[in-house]
Amino acid sequence: MSTRPNLDLSLLPDGGVRWLDASGPNADVVISTRMRLARNVTGYAFSGRARDGERLRMLAQVRDALGGVPSLSGSMLLRLDDMPTQDRQLLHERHLVSKELAGLDQQHPLRTGAAVFLGQSVGLLVNEEDHLRLQALRSGFAVPQAFEDVQRLDQELGAQVPYAFHREFGFLTACPTNTGTGLRASVLIHLPGLVLTKEIGKVLAGLQQMGLTYRGLYGEGSEVVGNFFQLSNQTTLGRSEDELQDLLVRVVRHVIEREEEARRVLVRDAGYIIEDKLWRSYGTLRYARSLTFDEAMNYLSGVRLAVGLKLITGLSVYTLNKLLIFAQSAHLAHLEGRALTEGEANLARARYVRESLVSEGGESNDPLP
Amino acid sequence: MLCDNCKERDAVVHLTRIVENAVTQLHLCEKCAAAKGVETTLAAPQHPLGDILQAVQQQASSTAEDAPSCTFCGSTSRDFRATGRLGCPHCYDAMERSLRELLRRLHGSSKHVGTRYETPAAHLLDKPDTLHDLHDRLNRAIASEQFELAAELRDRIRVLE
Numbered sequence: 336m337s338t339r340p341n342l343d344l345s346l347l348p349d350g351g352v353r354w355l356d357a358s359g360p361n362a363d364v365v366i367s368t369r370m371r372l373a374r375n376v377t378g379y380a381f382s383g384r385a386r387d388g389e390r391l392r393m394l395a396q397v398r399d400a401l402g403g404v405p406s407l408s409g410s411m412l413l414r415l416d417d418m419p420t421q422d423r424q425l426l427h428e429r430h431l432v433s434k435e436l437a438g439l440d441q442q443h444p445l446r447t448g449a450a451v452f453l454g455q456s457v458g459l460l461v462n463e464e465d466h467l468r469l470q471a472l473r474s475g476f477a478v479p480q481a482f483e484d485v486q487r488l489d490q491e492l493g494a495q496v497p498y499a500f501h502r503e504f505g506f507l508t509a510c511p512t513n514t515g516t517g518l519r520a521s522v523l524i525h526l527p528g529l530v531l532t533k534e535i536g537k538v539l540a541g542l543q544q545m546g547l548t549y550r551g552l553y554g555e556g557s558e559v560v561g562n563f564f565q566l567s568n569q570t571t572l573g574r575s576e577d578e579l580q581d582l583l584v585r586v587v588r589h590v591i592e593r594e595e596e597a598r599r600v601l602v603r604d605a606g607y608i609i610e611d612k613l614w615r616s617y618g619t620l621r622y623a624r625s626l627t628f629d630e631a632m633n634y635l636s637g638v639r640l641a642v643g644l645k646l647i648t649g650l651s652v653y654t655l656n657k658l659l660i661f662a663q664s665a666h667l668a669h670l671e672g673r674a675l676t677e678g679e680a681n682l683a684r685a686r687y688v689r690e691s692l693v694s695e696g697g698e699s700n701d702p703l704p
Numbered sequence: 705m706l707c708d709n710c711k712e713r714d715a716v717v718h719l720t721r722i723v724e725n726a727v728t729q730l731h732l733c734e735k736c737a738a739a740k741g742v743e744t745t746l747a748a749p750q751h752p753l754g755d756i757l758q759a760v761q762q763q764a765s766s767t768a769e770d771a772p773s774c775t776f777c778g779s780t781s782r783d784f785r786a787t788g789r790l791g792c793p794h795c796y797d798a799m800e801r802s803l804r805e806l807l808r809r810l811h812g813s814s815k816h817v818g819t820r821y822e823t824p825a826a827h828l829l830d831k832p833d834t835l836h837d838l839h840d841r842l843n844r845a846i847a848s849e850q851f852e853l854a855a856e857l858r859d860r861i862r863v864l865e
Contacts, residue, residue, distance in 0.1 A: 377823070380777040380792040441714075464789065497823045499793035504807065505816025507793040511806055514796075516818040559729065573813025 352429055353456065355660060357652035359475020363643050364591055366523040366563070366656060368477045369430070370485040373508045373517035374467040374492075375499040381509040382446060382462045390448030390462045397461055400495035401452070406488040410454035416447050421674065424665035426451070430472065436463045456481075457488045464509050465517075467492070476522060476591070478584050482576070505572060515572030520583045523552070524590065527562040527640040528597030531609070538593055539564075545586050546570060552632075561632030563659075566590070598644060613641035620688050625681040631662050631688060649696035662688055707733035774798040797841065801853055835864055 438445025471484035616637025715731035779791030
């Protein structure tokens with residue numbers, strides 16, 4: 336474990352983005368599975384009400400306990416409260432820390448003691464809305480595997496640090512929406528077929544009736560862009576962790592089937608229109624000189640669909656996943672080694688996307704000479 | 705984020721609309737939201753629990769709501785209503801009744817049926833809900849005339865005894 340004043344992403348295990356490698360089940364539709372447990376430590380006020388000293392003591396208590404937590408052996412401690420905005424943004428873009436912990440949320444300024452321990456496939460956020468947020472990220476649709484990761488971390492950590500637990504209400508959290516299991520089980524899923532066939536409204540309404548909810552790329556409060564939806568359980572109390580996982584698995588399986596069906600309908604009923612639309616997306620990404628983030632996400636969605644439909648064969652899902660994360664502003668600034676204005680970021684984004692498509696195989700697969 | 709309508713004020717109302725199966729999102733400031741007939745009041749707390757909390761709190765007696773309701777952190781129910789967040793784990797005991805009702809509304813249940821947790825041995829002394837603790841709470845409940853809570857506590861003490 337080491338504390339560094341400046342963020343060197345190469346020091347993170349797999350850059351903290353092993354989940355991008357598209358090795359998991361259904362990785363073309365489900366980008367990632369994330370399991371999060373909210374926990375608090377007895378003897379302290381919740382982070383939002385705690386004084387600076389309390390939060391620092393809490394962080395020290397957790398750091399001291401990690402000797403007994405094999406899941407986080409060899410992990411890296413990053414102090415967000417000691418980090419420039421751009422580096423915090425970078426971690427947030429990689430889905431490694433929440434917006435609130437990174438102090439990027441206007442409502443919740445950066446807290447003293449805000450930190451994250453990053454291990455191989457698990458992370459531990461300290462002094463978020465709750466004292467501890469344990470998370471596991473996996474490639475593709477891998478609910479049981481991701482839960483196993485986070486459960487192991489939870490058991491190891493809970494044996495070292497006393498959690499706040501109530502015999503009736505379960506694990507106690509700052510916000511009652513997380514009380515009980517503290518589990519938010521979610522998948523990041525790409526549903527262009529359902530959006531294009533205009534079936535998405537029905538599907539989203541249906542999953543809300545089943546007890547799931549949907550959000551954008553970055554969870555709570557984020558917008559849906561590029562047809563990427565984060566689906567997760569709505570409630571955390573009154574159902575066991577197994578039941579919550581089963582619910583997510585059942586509903587997501589059904590959503591994947593509906594998406595596949597929608598894609599079949601698109602190809603059958605609107606073959607050339609879809610083909611034209613998707614190649615236009617590819618063409619724009621391949622040749623544009625300036626791309627806003629939303630534009631890039633929307634065209635990437637088209638190219639991802641084209642790869643799924645095997646219209647484009649030379650591009651890997653891994654490259655598309657990487658573009659999703661690395662074409663964001665803080666990553667581009669990191670790449671360029673300086674802060675970028677919005678206009679500069681749009682130029683850098685278009686350049687980065689072009690170069691990736693050329694170097695990673697998209698170019699040679701146009702069926703026409 | 706700026707309001708989609710006036711592009712001047714911060715957007716505080718985030719509206720997801722599903723019209724003919726198409727999902728659109730609209731981000732509005734309070735004034736534009738009100739002008740468009742989206743239900744909002746300037747006094748409503750700006751967090752997702754706002755509406756539900758107001759409904760639950762209206763049922764509860766409002767006489768003592770500004771007195772410190774949690775002896776550990778000093779949070780009041782007014783603090784909770786304003787932020788949507790509790791002050792510390794002890795707030796769950798201090799506001800047990802209204803929270804039970806809130807949890808039922810949010811989750812459809814107030815009973816945890818998932819993983820049970822045992823505090824590690826070295827910390828057993830901090831263990832909440834011991835008989836002694838329950839007796840203290842029963843006495844407090846009787847003193848403050850919260851008879852429903854007192855009855856519940858008495859039942860729990862009987863089970864433990």
